[in-house]
Amino acid sequence: MSENISNPTVASSPTTARSGAGANIDTNHTLVELSHVEKHFGRLHVLKDINLKVTKGEVLVVVGPSGSGKSTMCRTINRLESIDSGVIRIDGEPLPEEGKDLANLRAEVGMVFQSFNLFANKTILDNVTLAPIKVRHMDRKDAEDLAMDMLTRVGVESQASKMPSQLSGGQQQRVAIARALAMKPKIMLFDEPTSALDPEMVNEVLDVMIELAQEGMTMICVTHEMGFARKAADKIVFMADGRILEENTPDEFFEHPKTQRAHDFLSKILTH
């Protein structure tokens, strides 16, 4: 894949020091816990007995072939997808079913989508201030200051008064990250954040994510960017056919995959 060509040191040298957030991990504090989660789409069994723990400060990268259930799993964590059975806990609390409790929980969980999903009828600044004003009841002035801080952090502060359609894909995705960060989330979910981007814009988004990981943000990232996975992840989760087949450190996973399925997957994507 392209990142291996553009960034050969990351892919080829197992000794490359990970800039992941290792030092920030608080192993006693489980932020997200999935136990025995099952989900069907009609007759399709998309999540099979998913068990997963993410501790505070941990950066978890979920990889696997298309249709393996990675995105669905990511979306169940803030209940954009409901589950058939099992339990999902965020910071110890079971996920509320609906209503105000669910909205409050979602405010604590930042989400970045493959297709950016910036609000098309609002300016960049309004995209970022909307939830702090409506959900956190912040003053407009404070919310705007906060939004400008966040936009500066992702490097798009000069675009604040534009509409989303006037920005490039990479800029839009960085705004989407800023919008999620403005809610000061406990955890950030990334659902293939670079899959819809032109190749030359992938790195500007990954750079922001790596920075975030280094600052100690707890992150769950579904991605096909193996360079990023190596560089930023504390733990790699490999999924196929709705199951978690492997859970390991990046070095172990990329050098010594335990299952044949992971071995096949890696040999397919890393040979080019």
Next chain:
Amino acid sequence: MSEFIKLFSEYNIPGAFLVNIELTLWAALFSLILGVILVIMRISPVSSLRTVAAGYVEFFQNMPLTIIMVFMVLGVFAQLKLSFSDEFAVNFFWLAVVGLSLYTAAFVCESLRSGINTVPLGQAEAARALGLSFIQSAGGIILPQAFRGSVAPLGNTFIALLKNSTVAAAASVTTESSTLMSEMIEFHANSIVAIFLIFAMGYVILVLPIGALTTYLSNKLAVRR
């Protein structure tokens, strides 16, 4: 030509059209309010609200307007004794507005729903993921975009409303245009063609600008993605 001048001097033709315009504007306002409420119910997470709104839309879309108008007069006014004003003409005017509004709201709801279908699902998901409530995301994100995506069908609905306002004749509203037209034909049977032309042109003159305006707004307001 003298025929036209005679007809115009004898009857208050612009006044009759004005009644249609007034009926249309009031009914447009009320049907828009009711239509927005209906469409919010139709997309709400509460299934009973969805069912009620869907039932309303099905009922009024399949009901001939004439029957609604006759019901407003014979049922609501004569039988149920519901009255808006002691003055006969004013009362019937508002009965007609209510009938037209109830009927048109079903079509406004469906126009808006077609607009909602132009809003990508991701917009609602992003709003929910940020912790916005259903009402907050519907009011702040979904409906504003849906409105801009449904200018053309809404325009058509209101053009239909203007033409439908002639059915108010069934509610015996004072001198609405089609009532005046029958009256004129009765007394000037030899000028039927001229009378027809006057009223046909009147509606063309009223409808054309609405059509042009909606086309213009539809392009200007379209949401860029």
